[in-house]
Amino acid sequence: MNKLFIRLFVAFVAFSFGLVLTNFIKPVRRSDRVVTMRVPAPTFTASEDEAQIREIYREYGPAQMRHDRQFFERIETEDFTLTVGSLKLSREEDIKWMEEQPFGSAYESKVDFVNVFDRMALAHGHLEARSADLIRSWQFVDVWVKRGNVWQIQSTTSL
Numbered sequence: 539m540n541k542l543f544i545r546l547f548v549a550f551v552a553f554s555f556g557l558v559l560t561n562f563i564k565p566v567r568r569s570d571r572v573v574t575m576r577v578p579a580p581t582f583t584a585s586e587d588e589a590q591i592r593e594i595y596r597e598y599g600p601a602q603m604r605h606d607r608q609f610f611e612r613i614e615t616e617d618f619t620l621t622v623g624s625l626k627l628s629r630e631e632d633i634k635w636m637e638e639q640p641f642g643s644a645y646e647s648k649v650d651f652v653n654v655f656d657r658m659a660l661a662h663g664h665l666e667a668r669s670a671d672l673i674r675s676w677q678f679v680d681v682w683v684k685r686g687n688v689w690q691i692q693s694t695t696s697l
Contacts, residue, residue, distance in 0.1 A: 587654045591661060591682060591689050599645035599665075605637050615683065615690045622696045644668045657684040665696075 594613055601609035610633050618629035627635065649663035659682035667674045677697040682689050 595647040602645040
């Protein structure tokens with residue numbers, strides 16, 4: 539019992555000493571000091587970049603209908619990835635999958651929003667595929683990167 543009492547007493551003294559020390563050693567706060575920084579003006583306009591991305595989406599559906607390999611090689615980065623659930627495809631696998639689809643479906647990209655962050659952008663929307671008797675729709679989230687003056691899709695996640 540004495541050992542327990544001694545241990546509790548030492549713990550209490552150490553805790554109390556720590557509280558007293560922290561009251562004496564407080565960092566000096568200077569809330570009256572204002573720091574200003576100059577941020578250079580951006581060399582782009584988000585509305586122009588957004589317009590470029592939306593134009594690519596307008597071309598996306600017709601390119602998908604005609605299985606336009608060159609279009610997708612131009613708008614997808616070399617390290618592009620398409621993620622659908624647990625399935626992950628590279629750019630080449632995505633293009634081959636598109637080429638294996640039967641002709642006759644009409645595709646249309648409908649973009650809900652595009653947010654531009656300097657040389658990156660995020661877009662959300664859905665791709666609609668219409669055939670004679672069926673309409674299918676997939677939501678997507680695209681991550682875009684701007685390389686030079688060209689916007690390309692880095693990755694697509696389909697929901």
